[in-house]
Amino acid sequence: MIKALLGILVSILAVTFLRAVMGLLVKGAKEALQPEETATTAGRSAAPESGTRLRKCGACGTFAPETRMLRHSTREADVFYCSKECEKQAKA
Numbered sequence: 001m002i003k004a005l006l007g008i009l010v011s012i013l014a015v016t017f018l019r020a021v022m023g024l025l026v027k028g029a030k031e032a033l034q035p036e037e038t039a040t041t042a043g044r045s046a047a048p049e050s051g052t053r054l055r056k057c058g059a060c061g062t063f064a065p066e067t068r069m070l071r072h073s074t075r076e077a078d079v080f081y082c083s084k085e086c087e088k089q090a091k092a
């Protein structure tokens with residue numbers, strides 16, 4: 001009788017454990033699939049920010065995010081360079 005009760009308890013625990021594991025797996029799978037969606041929506045919302053604006057290199061013409069570029073403020077306008085090499089090239 002006790003063995004039967006233990007068997008039932010074990011099976012109940014096993015089922016609840018399996019359900020928890022399955023729930024975590026489903027959650028993990030959903031989270032694994034979602035980042036693409038959230039990344040694109042986050043990218044869209046972040047795009048208007050001035051820090052992520054694309055700037056053209058004054059020497060080679062490569063476009064790169066403003067935050068990664070070297071800024072040179074002149075009287076006329078701000079000039080951006082993608083690298084120190086381009087900065088040197090423009091100065092030479």
Ligand SMILES: [Zn+2]
Binds near residue numbers: 057058060061062083
């Ligand atoms: Zn450049």
